[in-house]
Amino acid sequence: MTDATPRWRLPFLAAGQAQKELTHNEALMLLDLLSNPCVEAVGVNAPPADPTPGQCWVVGDDPMGAWGGQARTLAAWTDGGWRFLSPHAGLSVWSRADRYRCHWDGDGWRRGLVPALAIHIDGKKVVGAQQPAVAIGGGGQVVDSEARLALKAVIGALQAHGLLASG
Incomplete structure (x- = not known):
């Protein structure tokens, strides 16, 4: 048997050990740090x-x-x-x-990094895996319809991330 735990090296008490309180107190000190x-x-x-x-x-x-x-x-x-x-x-x-x-x-x-697959708040996914880029409209004849399509794509991406509710 070893004289300490395998992961954190917390000291074990030994049978017949004198001044067991020193070993015990050392383990408590280390646990206080880890808790x-x-x-x-x-x-x-x-x-x-x-x-x-x-x-x-x-x-x-x-x-x-x-x-x-x-x-x-x-x-x-x-x-x-x-x-x-x-x-x-x-x-x-x-x-x-x-x-x-x-x-x-x-x-x-x-x-400051939070590794996760998704972030849920109140049971609803608000951030998930990155979605594909939204195509940028460019220089067409009918600006209003292109703008509407681009906005629809942006809203769809925000909904896919859970940042906007679908509806």
Whole structure:
């Protein structure tokens, strides 16, 4: 048996272990970081001068100082110093500085992107896959009928995206 969980490396208690509270408290500290994670900023390379316990950051690609060697990890300040967690695909954090979600896709942090097949609001699709381009009318003899056809195509595309109701 290993001494930590496979994904997040949370420490296990060992049979007959002295001072089990240290191992248990370390696991709780890491779980606190992972539970609905909110970071101060994403892509920061230098640790802040005066962090408060509980504050977290996503370390940038070229970390320095106390964050050296911890590129792209989550860094959390605790009473016991810095704790670092390597992200796993699917981890999502809220960035206070940017005011949007960032997620780790296995290769890097994707900032402000929301991967989805469609977006539904109140059970109705409002955005879906991109539709083909709408042809632009050009220089015909009967401008009114061409304009109506172009508007009909635009309305049809907006309806296909769910941005306008069909009716």
